[in-house]
Amino acid sequence: IWAHDVSSQPDVETLGGWSCLHVARWLQDEGFGEYVELLCTQHRLDGPSLLALTEADLRGPPLAIRRLQRQNQSQLKELGLQPLDTEIQGADHLCNGTELRQRHTDRSRHNPTLCYIHPNGCRPQLAGRLDPEVWKTVLSCVYVFFVFGFTSFVMVIVHERVPDMRTYPPLPDIFLDSVPRIPWAFAMAEACGVILCYMFLLILLLHKHRSILLRRLCSLMGTVFLLRCCTMFVTSLSVPGQHLKCASKTYDDAWEKIQRALAIWTGCGMTLTGVHTCGDYMFSGHTVVITTLNFFVTEYTPRSWNLIHTISWVLNLFGIFFILAAHEHYSIDVFIAFYITTRLFLYYHTLANTRAYQHSRRARIWFPMFSFFECNVNGPVPNQYHWPFSKPTFMKTMIGQ
Numbered sequence: 084i085w086a087h088d089v090s091s092q093p094d095v096e097t098l099g100g101w102s103c104l105h106v107a108r109w110l111q112d113e114g115f116g117e118y119v120e121l122l123c124t125q126h127r128l129d130g131p132s133l134l135a136l137t138e139a140d141l142r143g144p145p146l147a148i149r150r151l152q153r154q155n156q157s158q159l160k161e162l163g164l165q166p167l168d169t170e171i172q173g174a175d176h177l178c179n180g181t182e183l184r185q186r187h188t189d190r191s192r193h194n195p196t197l198c199y200i201h202p203n204g205c206r207p208q209l210a211g212r213l214d215p216e217v218w219k220t221v222l223s224c225v226y227v228f229f230v231f232g233f234t235s236f237v238m239v240i241v242h243e244r245v246p247d248m249r250t251y252p253p254l255p256d257i258f259l260d261s262v263p264r265i266p267w268a269f270a271m272a273e274a275c276g277v278i279l280c281y282m283f284l285l286i287l288l289l290h291k292h293r294s295i296l297l298r299r300l301c302s303l304m305g306t307v308f309l310l311r312c313c314t315m316f317v318t319s320l321s322v323p324g325q326h327l328k329c330a331s332k333t334y335d336d337a338w339e340k341i342q343r344a345l346a347i348w349t350g351c352g353m354t355l356t357g358v359h360t361c362g363d364y365m366f367s368g369h370t371v372v373i374t375t376l377n378f379f380v381t382e383y384t385p386r387s388w389n390l391i392h393t394i395s396w397v398l399n400l401f402g403i404f405f406i407l408a409a410h411e412h413y414s415i416d417v418f419i420a421f422y423i424t425t426r427l428f429l430y431y432h433t434l435a436n437t438r439a440y441q442h443s444r445r446a447r448i449w450f451p452m453f454s455f456f457e458c459n460v461n462g463p464v465p466n467q468y469h470w471p472f473s474k475p476t477f478m479k480t481m482i483g484q
Contacts, residue, residue, distance in 0.1 A: 101130025214459050215294035223301035223456065230305040230312075234368075235347040237312045239340045241362035242332045244319050251321035258407050258414045259323060269409035272369055273355050275402035279376040279395065286383060291467040296383055298456055300375070303431060306452075307371050307424055314365040322361070324410035329361035367412045370420035373402040378428045385466050436463045 101109075107123040110116060122128040253259070283300075287293050322329045334340045350356035352368060377399035381392045403421065406412055434446055435457045447454045 103127050103129055105130065213292050213295060213461070213464065215292065216298075216459060217294055219456055220294045220298040220301075223298040223305070227301040227305035230309050232344070232348050234308050234312050235344040235352070236340070237316050238347055238352070238360050238363050239334070239343045241315055241319060242360065243334070245329050245331050245362045246319060246321045247331070248322055248325070248329070253323050253325065254321055254413065256323070256413050259410050262408060264324065264326060264410045265405075265408040268405040269354060269411050272373075272402045272405035272409065273353050275398040275405065276369060276373045276376070277355075279373055279380065279398050279402075282380050282391070282395065283376050286380060288471060289468045290383060291469050292464050293471075295460060295464055296379065299431070299435075300379055302452060302456055303427055304371070304375055307375070307427060308368065310423065311363075311366060311368060311371070315363045318365055319362055320364040320413065323364060323413050326410065327361065332361075364412060364416055366420040366423065367406060367416045368420070369406055370403055370412075370417050371424050373399050374421055374424045375428065378425065382432065383464070383466055435460060
């Protein structure tokens with residue numbers, strides 16, 4: 084506005100009596116209609132106020148906000164942010180430390196640029212731009228594969244410590260004692276998990292930000308199963324049903340244990356692949372998998388996809404019911420697995436979608452892996468889809484593209 088031709092400015096005496104409506108009309112006439120909402124509607128700018136404005140007033144942040152930041156330094160530091168008192172010097176201004184700066188680009192672009200450098204070494208990002216960071220996704224896949232392998236080995240160790248059913252009979256359980264066992268129910272539970280897995284893989288294939296989705300899935304799944312390793316190693320519950328032929332199994336050497344762990348790992352711990360395990364009753368791994376897949380399917384599809392969401396939830400709930408109906412886990416196993424999985428999913432996404440907590444010192448200390456994976460993700464991941472494969476060369480030639 085201030086660089087505009089002086090001859091186009093209205094007479095000062097007349098301007099002194101202008102109302103907000105006059106200022107809005109003048110902005111429209113001069114080609115600055117984009118500022119009407121900010122100056123006239125929000126700040127009620129009239130003629131005298133327009134005369135009193137300076138170029139620094141438009142470039143700098145409001146003084147009230149600056150004053151509020153100074154009065155709340157401790158809260159800003161707790162969130163990992165620090166207010167800046169210096170002006171931006173040019174378009175190539177660089178960030179230092181954990182500074183957070185929002186600046187406006189030229190009139191042709193209205194999206195703000197968030198400029199910061201995270202303590203983990205994350206680089207500045209444009210707001211709304213999501214870097215796939217494939218190398219981080221590869222690391223998350225390595226992490227979850229390692230955790231699954233470690234879980235398989237812990238299952239082998241736990242199998243050696245299965246309590247004798249003659250000394251430690253099944254514990255009392257309201258659901259298991261009330262509902263007769265259905266022999267084929269556990270296979271149906273695994274079938275529900277397989278269907279949910281295919282649904283997620285299809286969404287992952289078509290989602291624009293598939294790298295972030297896969298990274299989050301691996302991060303959450305690996306963390307929950309690592310926690311499961313600790314719980315079932317520390318405490319061994321008695322077998323939940325007399326139909327389970329579980330007894331303490333002794334292996335001759337470490338190599339035999341590794342072979343058994345590899346068989347569990349490659350078979351994904353599923354009875355459909357011929358894997359039968361004993362002793363892993365602290366909380367249900369099957370419940371963890373189907374619940375995690377359900378939440379990812381419903382989170383990363385539009386809200387209008389009601390049919391997909393309904394099918395996903397039905398598979399999740401029926402899968403849990405079939406696990407209990409098969410008497411393969413105690414009710415408390417399923418409840419704990421569902422609660423831990425859902426809480427971690429919600430906490431993770433709440434932190435990831437809230438940049439203030441995302442860069443807080445507390446999050447970096449307690450969730451270093453989360454802070455590392457999510458430091459460059461600015462806000463919620465939009466549910467955008469596109470075909471991942473490019474057109475073959477002969478098709479491009481045929482359609483002239």
